[in-house]
Amino acid sequence: MSENVHRRQGSPAALVASLFGIAGRSVLPGPAVVALLGDLGLAPAAARRALARMREAGQLTTVRRGRVVDHHLAGAFGASVLRLRDDRGRAPSWDGAFHALLHQVPESARPYRDRLRRAAVLVGYGPWQPGVLISPVDRSAALRDVLADAPPEATVVLGRLRPDDGSVPAVAGEGPPSGTALAAAMARRAWTLDELADDLRVHVARLTALTDSPVPTDGADALRRLSDGTGPVYVDLLRDPGLPTELLPDDWPGDDLRRQLGRVVEAFLPTVVAHVHGRIAGRDEA
Structure with a gap:
């Protein structure tokens, strides 16, 4: 794997995420993960260091099973992997309000503020302005652990944010509700939708x-080709919160991307899944 491809996929954590997604599991045995990361270009020592860093960051937890250590998806990282795995491109309905996460965290607790923001963005919230993150659906359950760690001097509030552009409320059956245009503008800014649309078209x-x-x-070759080809796509799909149709720009490429991604996965998956499951079976008792 070239250095540029590795960097575009984000990090070894992105490779680990793809392995969980391909395997269709939320638990994988450690030896199999190390072997599969080897197929993707990481030496065993580098793979083990990456997994250790992920455990320290709360992205994975481990449970010993005999001689084998199982890795479990955890936290916001795990929630993001499941969100991508279960994404079918079905847009949520728009009821006129965003789910909001409001936070006021002093500079003395900046590490927590940074952690909260990173986790919220990872699971699908968009930063609307300092201290305000918005989402088309309630994703707070994926932040349970982070929210529970809020320091005493911090204030974190979950609520609803209903944009109101001052127009006359719409009558049923006579157009979108008041504030939809403003909400669309907010979404465009919070998730930098114009830039994201350009990136998705390239994909x-x-x-x-x-x-x-x-x-x-060859299964390992197929896994590398699939990972190189789709890893950057999944990194950018994490930037797509799955907005209601009313809030999307015209000519949004999300449906085209998901259709083409589905064709690629359908073509590669039989060979790749057989290889991944073979690694799991061969290393499960290693």
């Missing part, structure tokens, strides 16, 4: 080219 073109190429018959 559509790259996935189309990948679909037109033959699938390697």
Whole structure:
């Protein structure tokens, strides 16, 4: 794997996330994860260091089972992996209000403030302004552990934010509710939708080219090709909160991307899943 591809995929954590997604499990045996990361270009020592850092960061927990250590998805990281795995592109309905996470954290507790913001963005909240994060749906359950760690000097409030542009409320059946245009503008800013749309269109073109190429018959080669081709896509899909249709810009490429991603996964998955499950079976008692 080239250095540029590795960097675009984000980090070893992104590779680990893809392995959990491909395997369709929330628990994987440690030896299998190390072997699969080896298929993706990480030496065993580097893979073990990456897993240790993820445990320290609360992204994974471990449970010993005989001689084997099982890795479990945890925290906001685990929630983000499950969100991508279960994403079917179905837009939520828009009832006129965002779910909001409001926080006031003093500079003395800055590490907590940074942790809260990172976790919230990871699970799908968008930063609207300092101290205010918004989401089209309630994602606070994925932040349970972070919210429980709030220091005494911090204030964190969950609520609803209903944009109101001052227009006359719409009558049923006669158009969108008051504030929809303002909400769309807020979403455009919070999730930098114009920039994200450009990135997703680039991914559509790259996935189309990948679909037109033959699938390697070797499982490890197929896993590398799939990871190289889709890893950057999933990194950017984490930036997509799954907005209601009313709040999306015109010509939003999300549906095109998911269709093309589905074609790639459908083509590669039989070979890759067989390889991943073979690694798991071969290393489960190692």
